[in-house]
């Protein structure tokens with residue numbers, strides 16, 4: 219595999235991990251342990267604990283999060299959502315997008331560096347395994363370029379075995395978020411022939427994760443991730459990013475008796491540690507920069523060695539670097555904030571006032587009325603559906619006011635299990651002449667918590 223060319227002059231013409239003839243250049247980021255890396259490590263352990271642990275936590279026997287797209291079951295923080303709640307989900311997504319935009323305007327790609335699962339899995343799990351087995355960047359390069367010996371086979375074999383096991387664990391965790399712990403346990407404990415689709419999904423996911431972290435790596439951030447593509451339109455000169463202080467650093471190089479240089483000694487350590495292979499000194503608006511802070515730690519280490527103040531590369535805005543100004547509350551930030559607060563307010567209101575059940579009443583299609591000549595009773599047939607949108611079983615009473623009568627046909631709706639929809643059919647009947655022609659009928663539904671709903675419908679009778 220070719221090596222990275224650290225020639226800075228043509229950085230705008232091709233990706234850092236791509237040769238001029240379009241071939242992929244393998245990146246060997248140097249190992250760095252600085253104060254920001256340590257903080258990111260602790261934070262990533264917290265996130266990984268939550269990610270791997272939450273599928274095992276249940277509230278009232280239901281998972282805390284579930285995104286079962288196939289069966290259209292969604293649980294968010296223990297609150298179940300149904301296709302009938304689509305307006306809430308849509309509003310939540312709009313709110314999320316505005317939040318992401320506002321957050322990016324202010325803090326750049328802090329999400330990518332600190333919380334994105336791609337970065338956390340890659341840098342905090344897979345990369346650490348690679349360093350542990352193959353050594354630092356130089357050792358990895360040597361191993362890749364060396365012929366196949368027993369040592370290389372053992373190292374590569376154990377690394378890829380561990381990668382596969384980890385990809386398998388990640389795949390199963392994501393599967394648990396999709397089908398839930400109970401179904402996942404069934405799938406792994408029961409006869410595999412009964413769970414062909416689930417097991418196929420498990421191995422496809424494993425293959426995808428293994429490929430992403432063993433081979434594709436930074437290409438996800440550079441080529442695939444839509445959030446990365448949005449950076450160019452969201453960032454401005456006041457955004458807080460990982461910045462190289464060019465005023466302090468340039469002209470780079472080692473000072474001589476005749477020529478005084480800036481603080482950057484042009485050691486390339488910041489470039490060597492970068493997981494996307496870029497040179498932060500070419501500017502902070504490079505879309506490949508995932509804000510991982512590795513170059514900050516690397517440069518701070520160098521500054522300590524040359525007895526210069528830390529922070530030649532640091533979190534700052536371009537305006538901050540150029541003129542020493544602090545982050546300004548711009549009109550754009552104010553506009554984003556107002557819209558965000560408004561939408562979040564509406565969303566919270568809708569969530570708080572969201573009903574725990576929902577009902578629909580329809581006249582049975584193709585039927586008008588039934589008339590019994592002997593008893594002079596007129597009957598209309600209706601279909602009722604009650605969806606229990608809570609995590610608890612709910613009981614219901616369905617009735618109409620006199621002189622009307624309600625008679626169930628077959629299954630009577632009384633109790634609806636959590637998250638399920640009950641269906642039932644009934645006649646509403648009236649003795650001829652006791653109900654005014656054209657007058658609407660109200661069907662009353664009362665839940666065991668005392669909440670009422672009155673469903674209006676028509677009642678058809680023969681002309682008198």
Ligand code: SF4
Nearest residue numbers: 482483485486488517
């Ligand atoms: S690590 Fe610091 S001193 Fe070294 S090249 Fe990068 S910016 Fe310059």
Ligand code: SF4
Nearest residue numbers: 492507508510511513
């Ligand atoms: S330039 Fe620095 S912050 Fe950006 S990806 Fe590279 S090492 Fe991380």
